[in-house]
Amino acid sequence: MEKREITLNVNGKPHHVMIYPNETLLDVLRDKLDLTGSKESCGEGVCGSCTIQMDGKPVRSCLTLALEAIEAKIETVESLANGDELSDLQQSFVDHGAVQCGFCTPGMLMSADALLKDNPKPDEHTVRKAISGNICRCTGYTKIVEAVLHTAQPQGHCSDCSSKE
Amino acid sequence: MLLPTFDYSEPENLEGALDLLAHHREDAKLLAGGTDLLVRMKKGLLKPKVLISLKSLNELSYISEGADWIKIGARTPLADIIVSEPVQNNARALFQACEKVGAITIQHYRGTIGGNILQDNRCHHYNQSDFHRSGRQSCHKDGGKICYARENADRCNSTCQSDGATALMALGAKLVLMSKGNERTVDLDRFYTSEGIMPHQMEPHELLKEIIIPLNNAKSAYQRLAYRSAIDYPIVCAGVLLKPSHEQKDRIDEARIVVGAMGRAPLFLAQAASSLTGKTLDDTDAFEKAAHASMDSAATFAVHNVGSTLEYRCEMVPTVVIRALKEAAQAAKNQNG
Numbered sequence: 001m002e003k004r005e006i007t008l009n010v011n012g013k014p015h016h017v018m019i020y021p022n023e024t025l026l027d028v029l030r031d032k033l034d035l036t037g038s039k040e041s042c043g044e045g046v047c048g049s050c051t052i053q054m055d056g057k058p059v060r061s062c063l064t065l066a067l068e069a070i071e072a073k074i075e076t077v078e079s080l081a082n083g084d085e086l087s088d089l090q091q092s093f094v095d096h097g098a099v100q101c102g103f104c105t106p107g108m109l110m111s112a113d114a115l116l117k118d119n120p121k122p123d124e125h126t127v128r129k130a131i132s133g134n135i136c137r138c139t140g141y142t143k144i145v146e147a148v149l150h151t152a153q154p155q156g157h158c159s160d161c162s163s164k165e
Numbered sequence: 166m167l168l169p170t171f172d173y174s175e176p177e178n179l180e181g182a183l184d185l186l187a188h189h190r191e192d193a194k195l196l197a198g199g200t201d202l203l204v205r206m207k208k209g210l211l212k213p214k215v216l217i218s219l220k221s222l223n224e225l226s227y228i229s230e231g232a233d234w235i236k237i238g239a240r241t242p243l244a245d246i247i248v249s250e251p252v253q254n255n256a257r258a259l260f261q262a263c264e265k266v267g268a269i270t271i272q273h274y275r276g277t278i279g280g281n282i283l284q285d286n287r288c289h290h291y292n293q294s295d296f297h298r299s300g301r302q303s304c305h306k307d308g309g310k311i312c313y314a315r316e317n318a319d320r321c322n323s324t325c326q327s328d329g330a331t332a333l334m335a336l337g338a339k340l341v342l343m344s345k346g347n348e349r350t351v352d353l354d355r356f357y358t359s360e361g362i363m364p365h366q367m368e369p370h371e372l373l374k375e376i377i378i379p380l381n382n383a384k385s386a387y388q389r390l391a392y393r394s395a396i397d398y399p400i401v402c403a404g405v406l407l408k409p410s411h412e413q414k415d416r417i418d419e420a421r422i423v424v425g426a427m428g429r430a431p432l433f434l435a436q437a438a439s440s441l442t443g444k445t446l447d448d449t450d451a452f453e454k455a456a457h458a459s460m461d462s463a464a465t466f467a468v469h470n471v472g473s474t475l476e477y478r479c480e481m482v483p484t485v486v487i488r489a490l491k492e493a494a495q496a497a498k499n500q501n502g
Contacts, residue, residue, distance in 0.1 A: 001170040021173035022168040044204045048268075134270065
């Protein structure tokens with residue numbers, strides 16, 4: 001098995017790395033590019049903590065070979081914030097108490113972000129479906145769903161929605 | 166979890182892929198979305214010397230519609246099938262099956278219909294890590310001589326849990342398989358070996374190119390039962406097709422019933438289905454009888470190896486079959502206007 005040099009387009013920048021064919025995109029993001037936001041939990045695609053976006057679509061980076069991701073526009077959770085300024089979705093997670101241990105959070109954000117780019121005002125059923133591949137052991141999902149729902153449509157009855165006006 | 170080592174080839178087109186397959190044969194595996202293959206490699210169940218990537222083979226990713234068929238390239242992502250209007254309207258069982266596969270973030274953009282059909286059989290004794298399996302003797306599928314799913318079984322009883330295959334068999338689909346210098350078409354209900362270790366009638370140097378779904382005014386439906394609404398494989402599922410008669414639109418001309426996740430292949434239940442010929446779309450008694458006949462057939466094949474209990478899964482066969490039949494019948498009635 002030979003090492004190869006590849007270029008990955010991650011968060012808007014090209015990165016040249018030497019990899020073995022059996023390295024997954026998750027391995028490369030975390031170990032070679034220091035983008036440790038994406039997590040490895042199950043390693044077999046059933047927990048969602050490794051979720052990133054390829055060409056805007058949420059995929060499992062633990063089941064994607066780095067070699068398979070060469071021509072794609074890869075976005076990780078690190079792409080959401082603008083320096084120290086959290087994105088609306090991230091701020092909504094903070095405001096609604098949707099983060100406890102935080103391990104599922106990057107994956108949740110990437111799945112939710114992909115949904116909201118496509119459909120900024122989804123209904124609850126659609127949100128639940130969009131994050132159905134992301135497991136959370138802490139929160140019981142309610143606050144996460146509210147955080148996603150209320151990102152573009154803050155609700156008067158929700159005491160967690162920060163007023164933007 | 167680490168992947169074993171392998172060499173990686175990236176053919177630019179179908180011809181290149183077929184050449185590589187002809188050259189490497191059993192030493193190679195095809196890589197599409199990787200959501201089945203890479204998991205099995207991580208668990209040490211499979212160690213191919215070469216992976217042949219299909220990432221450049223966009224020519225195998227399409228959905229096209231003719232007067233009496235829909236053709237789908239094997240590398241078409243499930244997400245494309247789910248949003249396809251021809252599939253939603255005319256091959257609804259496939260739409261329903263693909264929607265339920267895994268979760269949006271696992272299968273729908275990376276997972277392909279070819280990969281879903283060709284996924285290996287599963288068993289909760291076999292689909293475990295190297296470390297887990299090192300605790301006891303290998304089973305048949307793992308190169309040993311014992312079956313943990315059925316006592317004293319002299320053969321592998323792993324289960325086909327493919328949603329796509331169950332729905333497509335109900336739809337009467339055909340598969341187009343290619344190898345270097347050869348192409349053949351086979352009915353999906355003749356594609357299985359009924360055997361757990363190598364469930365598909367397919368040579369190592371062959372590649373699935375296309376799925377052909379015949380269209381003939383029939384209505385289909387798919388129902389599945391799983392622990393959770395996403396991520397999990399089905400523990401019992403059913404695909405049905407009802408073709409109303411041309412002359413008497415409320416009579417069933419032909420029915421197809423397929424029960425999945427209950428055997429080494431999706432179970433095409435010809436007898437149960439033929440009991441519906443000539444019955445009306447409203448005949449829920451006939452549906453019940455057919456559903457219970459389906460349970461009797463499925464129960465002889467099923468083993469306890471995909472979760473829940475065998476008794477529960479068998480009891481749920483009539484439930485999923487009846488739900489699917491009622492749904493397809495309603496769609497057929499709506500079509501009649």
